[in-house]
Amino acid sequence: MSNPALQWLDTHGDVLYAFALRRLRDPHLAEEAVQNTLLAALEGAERFAGQSSVQTWLIGILKFKIIDLLREQQHWQQVPDEAELDNSVGEDDLFTAAGHWAHTPVAWRDPSRELDNKQLRLLIDACLNRLPRRMAQLFWLRELNDEPAESVCSSLGISSANMYQLLFRARQTLRVCLSEGGRDGSLS
CATH class of the missing domain: 1.10.1740.10 (RNA polymerase sigma factor, region 2, helix turn helix motif)
Known part of the structure; x- marks a missing residue:
């Protein structure tokens, strides 16, 4: 060769x-x-x-x-995908009427060492797979690749306000999925 x-x-x-x-x-x-x-x-x-x-x-x-x-x-693809908006988790799903967590989050030991854990990476991947495709791409680019916000907005053709709103929804959805060990069937 x-x-x-x-x-x-x-x-x-x-x-x-x-x-x-x-x-x-x-x-x-x-x-x-x-x-x-x-x-x-x-x-x-x-x-x-x-x-x-x-x-x-x-x-x-x-x-x-x-x-x-x-x-x-x-x-x-100029038309926004409405499924992105319908597939996220709202505040009502995370908290009780009294303002407490609806489901107690899993206690983390040392996040920096846990991130290196292969099982955690697999869990994060499984939870990211439950997000709408563009929302997962946005999360990867902005949060995991640390791409500048302007670059991400330009790449995905979204406004910065829309980016932050989608990131907020992605974090909420991922928080639920991760705290339940990726077993929540309502997210798939």
Whole structure:
């Protein structure tokens, strides 16, 4: 195999695809993002200085390709998805009339160490899968990838007020799902 793109695909393809799929929630878009990444890497291979691993370099390119795909997708989908608004959890579901938690949240030990726990990552992924696709993408971009708000709004074609409202709803829904160990059937 003398073609670097084939070597990169063979060595890093699974990691790139999993990374893209977790953010895009669409197998076809994830494949497209990986293909675009490999093409861009091939075109810019002479600029790779070797200051990071090839995988880190490819994931850096992939992040921008994902944002490009989200922008392109938003360009073709101008009508807001009403299902996003109907599939979130409201305050009434979280608190009792007296203002107490409706369901006691699970006690966390040390969040920084728990985040490294593979089971927690799987639970977070399962809970994110219950969110509407665009809401999950927004949460990944803004909260987990720490993308700037302006960039996220531009990528998804939403206003900053809409972004913060969707993030609020996503956090509420994820809080319920995580506190119940991902077992709440009403969120799916």
